[in-house]
Each structure stands twice: as C-alpha cells, then as structure tokens.
Ligand SMILES: Nc1nc2c(ncn2[C@@H]2O[C@H](COP(=O)(O)OP(=O)(O)OP(=O)(O)O)[C@@H](O)[C@H]2O)c(=O)[nH]1
C-alpha cells in the first residue's frame with residue numbers, strides 16, 4: 415500500500431468557516447483534527463501531526479466521519495466544531511434516534527448499480543438527504559458493463575432532476591473514472607452512499623489509484639452485496655480531494671427531512687401551488703393541479719406516490735423523535751429535582 419505524508423489541514427478540507435469557530439485559547443491549547451475513521455469501538459482523527467485514536471465519554475458530543483474536532487494532549491475529545499453539512503437518517507431498526515452518517519461533505523455520489531439494484535425510489539431517498547443537507551448530489555450508475563439498456567435507465571434517473579449530473583460507468587475500468595475526477599478538487603470532500611455491493615469501495619480504490627479498501631463479490635442468487643465495508647473511512651487523494659467510503663445501507667429511513675423531500679419533488683411543489691385548496695392532499699379534492707398533471711401525463715403517478723410515502727415517513731419519524739426528546743427532557747428534569755432534594759436532605763435543609 416502507498417503511504418503518503420501527513421496532509422495539511424487545507425488538504426484535509428479545512429475552511430474559514432471552521433477557523434471562525436475557534437477561540438484564541440482553543441487555537442493555542444487544543445489539537446485539531448478531522449475524523450477519518452469510525453469503527454464500533456474506535457474513532458480515528460487525522461491531524462497535521464498524524465493519527466489519533468480519540469477518547470470519548472458518555473457525555474462527549476456525538477461525532478461522525480468528516481467532523482472537525484478539538485482534542486487535548488491525551489487525545490480526549492473536547493468538542494466537535496459546527497458542521498457545514500450533515501447527512502443523517504433515522505437509526506435503523508426500532509431505535510428512536512437519528513444516526514449521523516457523514517459531516518462536512520461538499521458533494522454526494524449516490525451510487526446505484528445498473529443490475530438488479532436499480533431503483534428510482536431509492537435514489538429519491540438519497541436525493542432528499544442530500545437536499546436537506548444542501549449538498550449537491552451526483553448519481554453514479556455502476557455496472558454499465560452488465561446492463562443492456564444503459565441509456566434508458568440513465569434517462570429515467572435524469573428525469574428525476576434535469577440539472578443533476580448522472581454518470582454511467584464500469585467502476586472496474588480506470589479510464590471510465592475520468593468523468594468523476596472533475597469533482598475531486600483539492601479540499602473537496604466527496605461521500606459515496608448506496609446499497610451494499612454497488613461498487614462504492616471499488617470506485618474509491620479506482621480514484622485513489624491503489625487498493626485501499628476491501629471489495630467483495632455480490633451474492634450469485636439475488637445479486638445483493640455482502641456488506642463488505644463495515645466502517646466509514648475518509649481517504650485523502652494524492653492530487654487533492656477527499657473520498658468517503660461508507661458501508662452499504664439496508665434501509666434509509668428519513669427523519670426531519672421535510673425541506674429535502676420538498677426540494678427533491680420540486681415539480682410537485684410547483685403544481686401544488688396551483689391547487690384550489692392550500693391544504694390539498696392531491697387525492698380526490700376538486701381542482702387539484704397535481705391530479706390534473708397525472709391525468710394529462712405531465713406527472714408520473716410513481717412520483718406522486720413516492721413523494722407522499724417519503725413525506726409521511728419523515729413526518730412520522732420526526733414526530734416520534736420529538737416525543738422522545740420531550741420525554742428525555744422531562745426525565746432529566748425529574749432526575750435533577752430528585753438529586754437536588756437529596757442534597758437538601760443531606761445538608762439538613
Ligand atoms: N462488472 C462490474 N463489477 C463491478 C462494478 N463495480 C463494482 N463491481 C464489483 O461488485 C462487487 C461489489 O463491489 P464493492 O466495491 O465491494 O461494493 P460496495 O458498494 O463497496 O459494497 P459494500 O461495502 O458491501 O457496501 C465487487 O465484486 C466489484 O468488483 C462494475 O462497474 N462492473
């Protein structure tokens with residue numbers, strides 16, 4: 415494997431936005447680094463001095479890959495700097511919380527393969543989290559070498575957003591990655607998200623020019639990936655730019671993503687403005703511009719169904735989250751009260 419000298423802060427993606435957040439004391443006394451790897455029990459930061467395995471406690475700020483962090487001489491985390499962008503989802507399974515996916519991302523590569531994984535509804539989910547984070551999405555359709563109707567599928571993706579960049583390629587063919595190198599500008603951080611087995615690690619290796627990350631063959635019976643990548647990692651490109659590889663996601667449930675969903679379906683927003691009722695649900699109300707657009711063929715029914723599904727999902731998850739936060743807050747207050755009362759008793763008050 416190639417070893418490169420420790421990058422400078424600028425090469426790691428440092429921007430004035432982060433510098434403005436530092437106090438003079440922090441600037442003089444703290445160490446500064448970027449989270450480059452996040453494992454189940456370990457978080458690695460890279461500073462101009464090298465790698466640090468950070469010590470976190472139950473009270474530490476939540477961190478995720480891409481974060482800029484301050485830590486002390488013993489590598490104890492002090493705080494996380496305010497993020498310029500953040501991708502998050504509802505934590506998978508029955509947990510009521512959000513999961514931080516990646517921070518301070520400049521471009522998102524939504525990776526989807528042109529074999530059995532191809533799914534427009536899924537791409538719309540990723541678009542919603544990108545829009546919510548104000549990050550430009552780029553769609554990369556891999557395994558073009560295994561698909562007989564590449565142009566049809568590319569058109570379908572382009573139809574989701576005429577202004578979005580959509581690339582089709584064979585990720586195993588280095589010459590086909592040239593189109594993606596244009597995004598790899600010095601200091602730019604690019605995250606790769608998508609299902610398992612679509613070729614995220616293959617793309618990152620190809621752009622790096624060496625085998626930095628493990629890749630794994632997909633299952634023969636159903637073409638699904640085997641979840642080869644198990645942790646998120648940020649890799650510095652030799653010619654500038656940073657690439658973030660992530661484990662394939664089984665489910666991407668949206669939470670607190672209303673604006674992102676609305677922006678992803680902006681043509682429905684435009685139509686909805688023309689409905690007679692301002693609270694039109696676009697179901698059976700009279701003079702519904704959205705339903706009219708479906709009848710005339712201007713709007714695809716799939717788009718409306720997908721929009722409504724994602725909107726409901728994010729609203730439900732957001733409500734559950736705020737309910738839990740309210741409960742936690744009340745519980746915290748109760749604990750404080752009990753502790754204060756106990757103190758009072760001890761002191762004979
Ligand atoms: N034919 C072909 N195979 C590809 C292409 N991209 C990736 N592969 C293969 O697909 C398999 C999965 O690739 P990975 O890079 O491990 O996929 P991943 O998205 O990182 O998957 P996880 O780490 O499980 O999330 C590997 O066997 C790759 O060699 C492509 O464009 N064409």
Ligand SMILES: [Mg+2]
Pocket residue numbers: 614615616628629642643659660661662
């Ligand atoms: Mg991988």
Ligand SMILES: [Zn+2]
Pocket residue numbers: 686689694695696697699701702703704705
């Ligand atoms: Zn309507």
